[in-house]
Amino acid sequence: MDITASLMTRPGEPLETVTLQLADPRPDEVLVRLAATGICASDAHTHSGRIPSPAPCVLGHEGAGVVERVGSAVTTVTEGDHVALSWMPNCGTCRHCVSGRPVLCTAAAPALFAGTLLDGTTRLSRDGAPVSHYSFLSTFATHCVVPASSAIPVGPGVPLAVAALVGCGVLTGYGAVVNRARVHPGSSVVIFGAGGVGLSAVMAARISGAEQILVCDPVVGKLEEALSFGATHALLPDDGLVERVRDLTGGGADYAIDAAGSDGVLDRAFAATVAGGTIVCVGLPGVHARPSLPGPELVRSEKIITGSLYGSSRPSVDIPAILRRYSAGHLPLDRLITRTYPLDGIDRAFADMREGRLRRGVVVFDEALAGLRGAADSALVAA
Ligand SMILES: [Zn+2]
Ligand SMILES: [Zn+2]
Structure with a gap:
């Protein structure tokens, strides 16, 4: 399918909003339509070249959205589920996964640095040429295909802009x-x-x-x-x-x-x-x-x-737990969101971040699902 994405052709160059091709999910993968994505310092550091990463690639690793399709072997989520995305999937069988430290998964780490999904290949391409993933997710796009273990169900009542932030920055600090x-x-x-x-x-x-x-x-x-x-x-x-x-x-x-x-x-x-x-x-x-x-x-x-x-976490346990504490009023996570940007405004967000103007900037793809309107005590400032 064709998607709209913010493409980093090489570090330091302005991001380009382009049409890319996204292949179907393989048996243990999931197609997600993004509702919102946070813009994290790691995206900015990769864009500046401080964190090396393959290019061209689609950045973004702090997203949440709705499952549109699942591969034939996926049992954890189904079409229509709301999910937060974990940028560290796990195999479930390596020594770290079985000892309860899935963010150290030995199967995931090499693919993370290679800019691929777990099987070493990409689903993203531009006119036939492969485009790298970023941290298994590439959320600076309308859609993404991710490993099934990266799609964490969050229930229908959670604002997906908040769920997106829990997928990286919140979980890391918390x-x-x-x-x-x-x-x-x-x-x-x-x-x-x-x-x-x-x-x-x-x-x-x-x-x-x-x-x-x-x-x-x-x-x-x-x-x-x-x-x-x-x-x-x-x-x-x-x-x-x-x-x-x-x-x-x-x-x-x-x-x-x-x-x-x-x-x-x-x-x-x-x-x-x-x-x-x-x-x-x-x-x-x-x-x-x-x-x-x-x-x-x-x-x-x-x-x-x-x-x-990644907060030394077990993402599939900790992300829902943090969101329950948010829903119960114990963590004012929506107050982290200072500003929203369109997909073609991420360069501006990087500049705002460098100048210390942001707690968190968010790209919103679906306002209703992102749920920022009416967020209690939100310090949201529209771009
Ligand atoms: Zn991050
Ligand atoms: Zn593992």
């Missing part, structure tokens, strides 16, 4: 706090970066019962937003930062979440954490980043430094 750090009630958490992932970490720390939630970001406006999402302290990353975190938390935070991935943040997160504390690295650094740490102190302080990919 899961870093809930699944990886396992933040305890009464504890202190310092979060570096107040974008969509950082704010999701703030919300998760709040409902986990953290007593102190300190947020550090160079943009004053983002700090004010973090306070409105439940942060207790807002800090600029100046020379006195580590000292202030230590003062405020009585010797160091119990947990640090690096939702920025920028140079120097891990050093500060390490220094701002109390002995025995946990530092979770979420933001993806540049490919050549080689952070260094004070070796003796690492031993003597017994601090734990860990990465967290």
